[in-house]
Amino acid sequence: MDAPRRRGSGNIELRHLRYFMAIAEEMSFARAADRLGVAQPGLSQQIRILEDLLEVRLFDRSRRKLRFTLAGELFYEETRKLMVQFDAATQVAKRAARGEVGKLAVGYVGSAAYTGMLTRVIGEFRENHPTVELNISELEMLRQLDAIAEGRMDIGFIRPPVPLPRNIDTIPILFEDLVLALNAKHPAATQQEVDLADLASEDFIIPQHSSQMSFHHHTTVACNRAGFQPRFGPRGRDFMTIASMVSIGLGAALVPQSIRCIQLPSLVYKPIKGQATKAELAVAFRRGDHSPIVRSFIAITRHHTQQQNAAEADQFPSSDKS
Incomplete structure (x- = not known):
């Protein structure tokens, strides 16, 4: 008959679940310890702590070959789903930090579409960030600027001169x-x-x-x-x-x-x-916006501006001075 389990105190931590999953997949404390790069006694101790916290025995250690208990087998199935979801959440967070996922609201004055610059900039952004949800709408300039200043819109294509709210910058x-x-x-x-x-x-x-x-x-x-x-x-x-x-x-x-x-x-x-x-056609955005998506859009905008300036310089080179 199993000895009574002492009631655990504290919280289950992610490392406990990672240790459990390694042992469950290897069905060996020694191989799991080697895979995790930890000492086997320490690994065994952490699994005992997990069992105490759960108030169940996860592994049957009474036989030569390590086996799940029924509780351990069911816990493994649910933990495996949890870890897959956690890894997916981790990847989403990292992609969001790189500006690869999320939303971007872009406004433009109608004449911006005729220049081709609007479609070129947005086209390159979409090519580089296919999973970002773009919300693009034609909007009068002052309404764009108010929306950007208040955080309801991220980017605006405008026709200066126009009075700018204090927290708005522009790139010609x-x-x-x-x-x-x-x-x-x-x-x-x-x-x-x-x-x-x-x-x-x-x-x-x-x-x-x-x-x-x-x-x-x-x-x-x-x-x-x-x-x-x-x-x-x-x-x-x-x-x-x-x-x-x-x-x-x-x-x-x-x-x-x-x-x-x-x-x-x-x-x-x-x-x-x-x-x-x-x-002039310019792109407006909030000064100091820390969104990776917005920063990426601005970087693409600056790149196209440099290309445009270089093309104009090639078309109309400065006269050499003697």
Whole structure:
């Protein structure tokens, strides 16, 4: 008859389960100790502690060959499931720390999609992080920035200048030339390039931005450089709307050159003579965000920015100075 077990005190620890599993799989204290790299007496003591804590005998040691008790056999089956689940949880945690799993919320202004930069950056991120759940939505700039500042969104593709919340940083990723969108019946529509000064009496259509934001700012600066203050006409929700408004003759618009992909009847795009104003596309994110997923996205963004800068440098090399 088995001696009564003394009631265990304390908690079962993970090492107890790992020791038990090694013995269960080897059915030998000696081989298990060698596999674990521990002394056999110490291993035996830890199993006795586990049995005391459980208040059951796990192994039948009365025979020459080590065997499970019924309690030990059933405990093994459940512990094996537990250890598989624990190992899976460990791997998930490590992958999350490397930014390989989790969620990323990305916002963008509609014009960002026309540049190709949005799809290139997100495409590379998705290729490198296929298990990260991406939530991508088109959203007006100020709403993006509020959502990022409040932690409801992680990344935003925006068109500066725009007032930034205190905890938001940006990375410029693209600078585009401006072009002039005109109705095909406009007198300037037949010109190779248009002198903006000739449109001083024109109504300029801009997005629904506050004063001095984004293309309100760009249009003002470009027209001021041409010697006049622009007269703003109707406003559009996005560049597709603006292109439609121009095509029906409601005014002209200064737009980023990537908008040329919007082709509508009675709509033409013309280069602007001597134009130096550039439209910026930038990525916004929370300053000091420690998320590995966000850090990885920012790293990919910086990589594409460097590639873009290098491509522009190759296309327009600086003149050598003697």
